[in-house]
Amino acid sequence: MQDLNRIFPATPKGWQYELVYKRIRHIYFRIYPDKKIVRISAPSRISQKAFEHAVQSKSAWLTQKLTALGDGPPLFKPLLAMKDSFSCMVWGRQLSVVRGTCNARPGICLSPESESEIVIRAPSGFDPKKEANLWNRWLRTLLNKRIQILLEKWQPVMGVAPAEFRLKKMKTRWGSCNTVARRIWINTVLVHLEPCLLEYVLVHELVHLLEPGHTQRFYQIMETYLPDWKESEMRLDRIELSKI
Ligand SMILES: [Zn+2]
Known part of the structure; x- marks a missing residue:
């Protein structure tokens, strides 16, 4: 588990991410609001460049989602x-x-x-x-x-x-x-x-x-x-x- 801000600097503080490699073709981002975790499932043979590209293209979306969730305690x-x-x-x-x-x-x-x-x-x-x-x-x-x-x-x-x-x-x-x-x-x-x-x-x-x-x-x-x-x-x- 790592600090999400390391790869998504604009997202709210306090979130962690977990990177899981799987036998899949595409990269997926899943948000777990209760645990404040973003799970990234990536193809096992993804290159560093492709990974960075995927992260960059998801940045605005993820920031918007996490900001909407707020960083307060659960509702x-x-x-x-x-x-x-x-x-x-x-x-x-x-x-x-x-x-x-x-x-x-x-x-x-x-x-x-x-x-x-x-x-x-x-x-x-x-x-x-x-x-x-x-x-x-x-x-x-x-x-x-x-x-x-x-x-x-x-x-x-x-x-x-x-x-x-x-x-x-x-x-x-x-x-x-x-x-x-x-x-x-x-x-x-x-x-x-x-x-x-x-x-x-x-x-x-x-x-x-x-x-x-x-x-x-x-x-x-x-x-x-x-x-x-x-x-x-x-x-x-x-x-x-x-x-x-
Ligand atoms: Zn219904």
Whole structure:
């Protein structure tokens, strides 16, 4: 294992590379975000010149990929604290939770001035179960609204429309599509992540209405609509959904 910056000086720090020689014709680069390793598989008889050429031609691509991944800790760590009594992560931003006075019905809203705080209005001694329901409803409303906006954006472009979409907290997938019923399911955890990740999941499921399987055509369509979909996929892959 060697420091990646030695051969790719422009890539972010902290990455290592591993060079494996195999009986193959071409050189391949594979990124392992969780281990921060780039594995380079090269033909066993590759010349130094050909190796350097391949490295040079991949430099911009690799730098862009690794920069997009960021050099912070894996995403699932902050997600463990996606909601506690002091803060809540909404659309990728950790917002602090403040308690306002409650004169009317209990409720949750973003502070109108800054939108960087969440104000919860509930009487003191409010039933924790009711408060949890309040949170769930509020987060679902946020998610619903954004999905509506995204559907308005993508339906005309893609020429498809789901019969309905539903929200569910799922342990193994970010979204799913029943192509017969034309029903799309979206994981509620997405409300805590950056909006572009919800957009990726929704577009992925909409593409299933055009092409049910993960075929070559499916990925061609994906590429047309969201050329950087792979980055979003990689970022979601780093989150251990089953632990949330
Ligand atoms: Zn799929």
